[in-house]
Amino acid sequence: GAGVSQSPSNKVTEKGKDVELRCDPISGHTALYWYRQSLGQGLEFLIYFQGNSAPDKSGLPSDRFSAERTGGSVSTLTIQRTQQEDSAVYLCASSSLQGATIYGYTFGSGTRLTVV
Amino acid sequence: GQQLNQSPQSMFIQEGEDVSMNCTSSSIFNTWLWYKQDPGEGPVLLIALYKAGELTSNGRLTAQFGITRKDSFLNISASIPSDVGIYFCAGGVTNAGKSTFGDGTTLTVKP
Numbered sequence: 001g002a003g004v005s006q007s008p009s010n011k012v013t014e015k016g017k018d019v020e021l022r023c024d025p026i027s028g029h030t031a032l033y034w035y036r037q038s039l040g041q042g043l044e045f046l047i048y049f050q051g052n053s054a055p056d057k058s059g060l061p062s063d064r065f066s067a068e069r070t071g072g073s074v075s076t077l078t079i080q081r082t083q084q085e086d087s088a089v090y091l092c093a094s095s096s097l098q099g100a101t102i103y104g105y106t107f108g109s110g111t112r113l114t115v116v
Numbered sequence: 117g118q119q120l121n122q123s124p125q126s127m128f129i130q131e132g133e134d135v136s137m138n139c140t141s142s143s144i145f146n147t148w149l150w151y152k153q154d155p156g157e158g159p160v161l162l163i164a165l166y167k168a169g170e171l172t173s174n175g176r177l178t179a180q181f182g183i184t185r186k187d188s189f190l191n192i193s194a195s196i197p198s199d200v201g202i203y204f205c206a207g208g209v210t211n212a213g214k215s216t217f218g219d220g221t222t223l224t225v226k227p
Contacts, residue, residue, distance in 0.1 A: 004158070031213060042219035043159075043204065050213050091158050102166070102208070104149045105215070107158025 002026075004108035006092050012114045013082055021077045021111045025094030032075050033093045033105060034067060043091065049075065082115045089113070119143075122205050122218030129195055130226050137203060137221040138189040145207035148181050148188035149215065153202040162203075163190070195225050 005024040013019050025032050034046040045059035049069045060066070064082075069075040079086055089112050093105035122139045129135060139148070147166055151159035163174050165181035165188060172179055178191045188207075192199055202222050206215040 033214070040222065043217045045214070045217075048214050056214065093158070102147060102164070102210075104151070104161035104164060104206070105159075107160070109157050 004092055004094050004106050006090075006108035006111050008111060009109065010112045010114075012116060015084060015115055016081055018078065018080045019082055019113065021079075021090050021092075021113070023075045023077070023092030023094075023108060025073065025075070025092070026106055027073075029094035029096055029106075030072065031095045032069055033095075034075070034077050035091045035093065037089045037091060037110070039088075046077070046090075079113075082113075084115045087113055087115045120205060120207055120216055120218040122221055124221060125219070126222040126224070128224045128226065131195060131197060133195055135192040135195055135199070135223060136189060137205075138187060139205035139207070139218045140187040141207055141216075142186065143207070143216075144185040145216075146185070146210045147208035148179070149206040149208065150177075150179050150188070150190050151204040151206065153204065153220075155201065159202075159204055192223075195223075197225050197227055199223060200225050 007022045030051045032049045035043040037043055047067045048056040064080045067077045089110040091107055091110045093107040095105050120139050120141050150163045152162050153159040163172055163179040168185045169183045170181040176193045180189055202220040204220045205218040208215045
């Protein structure tokens with residue numbers, strides 16, 4: 001597609017339930033990133049996929065968070081046993097191999113997660 | 117790890133005023149990027165800087181890559197209501213794959 005697509009755009013879930021957030025990057029972009037943004041706050045890095053390399057998971061806040069990227073394209077971020085502090089906007093971005101630091105990321109519009 | 121200090125954290129200005137924000141780091145970066153995030157959207161790239169000392173303009177926006185490669189600033193001239201949003205700086209290191217983001221400057225423009 002023309003841009004980075006994220007679904008759903010909004011998700012309300014009950015505390016303790018699992019959620020899956022999906023990201024469709026720009027076709028051909030080998031790098032994919034997940035960030036979390038709490039209300040009015042900055043971008044908290046979660047995880048980074050680059051081609052076939054092992055992902056950089058250094059930003060995942062706990063073992064309840066995991067992500068995978070199938071076939072080098074679509075990515076799913078899974079949060080198990082959601083807690084109220086998980087409520088935030090989850091942003092996905094993609095870039096070409098060299099593009100991250102040269103041309104920047106292309107971000108999706110995000111998934112707003114609300115845990116009640 | 118690398119960290120960026122972005123300031124100010126927020127700004128409340130009158131329409132027509134000029135705005136200046138900056139980012140500083142203890143680390144050297146090869147590129148500096150400035151993004152703007154509109155409410156309810158993801159950040160969008162505004163300006164990219166690739167060379168120490170470089171000054172680049174994009175309409176009413178002007179950004180500079182500091183000569184030490186450890187800082188950058190963004191100026192917005194003659195602000196308008198649609199300039200409202202969160203502005204993020206990001207520093208990049210060639211082949212690092214992942215940029216380092218500042219915490220953002222929230223801009224409010226009063227008509």
